[in-house]
Structure formats: structure tokens, C-alpha cells
Amino acid sequence: MRKSNQSVTEVISLKFPQTRFQGSKYKLIRWIHKSISDLAFDSVLDGFSGSGVVSYYFKSLRKEVYSNDILSSSYITSQALVENSFTLLTDQEIARLLRFVSYDDHGHTVEKNFRGVYFTQDENIWIDSMLYNISNLEGEYKRVLAYWSLFQSCIIKRPFNLFHRKNLSLRMSNVRRKFGNKVTWDRTFTEYFTKFCKQANACIFDNKRNNTAINCDISLIQGNFDLIYLDPPYMKSRRSKGTDYQDYYNFLEGLIDYENWEKRINLKKKHLPYEIEKSAWIDSELIYDKFSSLFEKFDGILVLSYHDLGFPSIKDLTELLHSVRKNVRTEYLEYQYVLSPQKVTKEALIIAK
């Protein structure tokens, strides 16, 4: 096994697009790289891959990467940007994807079900048309690149960049605003889609390894990995729920399951979420046992991204890690929020080998 001899500058010049995925480690890659540069490993599991940026970082280090997430939209992201080494979307394909399909030919699931929820009716029809075009695109990697570009276009046009509320009215109301959000929300889907297709194309490369995207609950992953990187949903306290990514990104999950989407919409909730079985990682009653069984499950080096204010505490997790590994150390990074500079918290990386 080789230690990484790539310089930090080489690594952070990675061309991964800066997405607005909740909890993305995009801005922490340089620090993560510094913190683990003494570790020797060749294969790596990114168990909670989210935006895919950490998997992509490992790919840029020429590791054999396994990128897993319970969200199908994150799986598609990893297929498009991590597993895929060669496929790009041509200008002609992008133009064809953007061509409006005759109204009677495409489906109407978004237009019919989501009036006034996330996007305007014209935008809903644009999405229905785009989904028809994606389904007719030849080649799986081409399709996932198009889906990824559609996900990013939907996310950037949403207040808070999430789908956890019916709040189109927030975007449409005529009020004075502090930030330039309104301009961002109102740019067209066509403009964003084209931009994201180009960004995706620009970051595809071959690291001469077979990298694999996986879509399952972390507890079901089989296999041996030299290093296991874990970045589970954040939980603030025993009394709170962990970040519910399945709710935050429910709309993207629906986009991929277009044929069945209508049957799975929860009509009892105003934001009409696409319902899926909930991850146990948002349940404070189960969380400690989940960590414990995860740490026991794997043999390789464990690297856990955490937060000084998280529940369970770093102290409790460190004790748990001491029961399965000889060496446990924690690196910290003070982190200041852009929108509230008075708020300083600490990111932690717990490394156990």
C-alpha cells in the first residue's frame, strides 16, 4: 500500500463543482487531506457520500473508491461523477435535452401534483419535458449526467436549496430582500441546466481504477476496505432528530422514480414528499447502537467526520472507537459561518486505526 504523495494544491484544484448540498464537505477537503495524509490505504468506502465531493477527492488521489448513500439522487451523483471515467454529454445532446417536447407526448406528474409547491407551473412543465428527454437519452452514464444537472438546477432555484417545505410563495412574493437570492431563483432552468452539464463534463476523469457507486443503507454494505470514511447525518441532541436528508431531497428522489412517484406522494403533508423508509440515523434512540455496530462491522481505518456539538458526544464516540481500534486521535478545525460570523463551531475528524 502506498501513502498519498500528492500535494494539497494538486488535490484542491479538483474540478468538482461547488454544489449546495446540505452538509457538503467541499470547503473542508484541504483540511481533511492534511489530517489524513499520514495514512496508507488503497481502497476506500465513502459510506454517506451525499454530494460526492469526498468520494471525488479520493478518486483524485487514485484510490479505488466505493461511494455509497441511501439517497438514489446521491447514488446517481456518484455514478455520474465518480464511477464514470469517460462519458461526457455532447453539445448536440445538451441541445436535444433542452428541446421542448410536444405537450401531449411527455408526462405531467410534476405539473399535475406540484402546483404552487416548489416551482412555477411553467417550470413544472419544463421539468416534465426534460424528464421525458432524459428517459430517451441513450447510455446510462449520459442519463446520470443529465439527471445530476437537473438536480443541481432544481436545488439552486429553491429557497434554502431544499425541498422540505411548500414555500414557492417565499420566492414569488414582492418584498425587499437582503441577499441576491431572488435573482438566483428566477434564472431559467435552461440556463442552469446548460451550465451544470458543462461543469459535470469538465470534472470527468479516469483515475485508472474501477470505482463503484452503491445505493443502500450503510448497515447492508458488504466487503473489506482499507479506509472507511463516515459522514453521517448531524444530530444536535438526544431530544432532536438528525438531519432528514430523505425529506430534504424528496423531490429529487421523485424525479428518478417518475413512473411510481404519484403513488408514493404523502398527501398528508403540505410539501407532498415522496415517501421512503426512514434512515435510522435520524433517530436519537437508535443512534448510539448504530455507531457501535458500524464501528464493529469494518476492519479498516475508520475516519469519522463530526462536529464538536454533535450527539452522541465526541467523548462517547472516542470511547466506543477505543473498544475496536488501538489508536484513536481527533483533529479539529474552527469553522465560521458565512452568514453569521459570530457563530464559530468546530469540525472534528476522528481517526481510528
Ligand SMILES: C[S@@+](CC[C@H](N)C(=O)[O-])C[C@H]1O[C@@H](n2cnc3c(N)ncnc32)[C@H](O)[C@@H]1O
Ligand atoms: C452529512 S451528509 C454527507 C455529506 C457528504 N460527505 C458530502 O460531503 O457531501 C449525510 C448523508 O448520509 C446519507 N444517509 C443517511 N442515512 C443513511 C444510511 N442509513 N445509509 C447510507 N447513507 C445514509 C444521507 O442521504 C446524506 O447524503
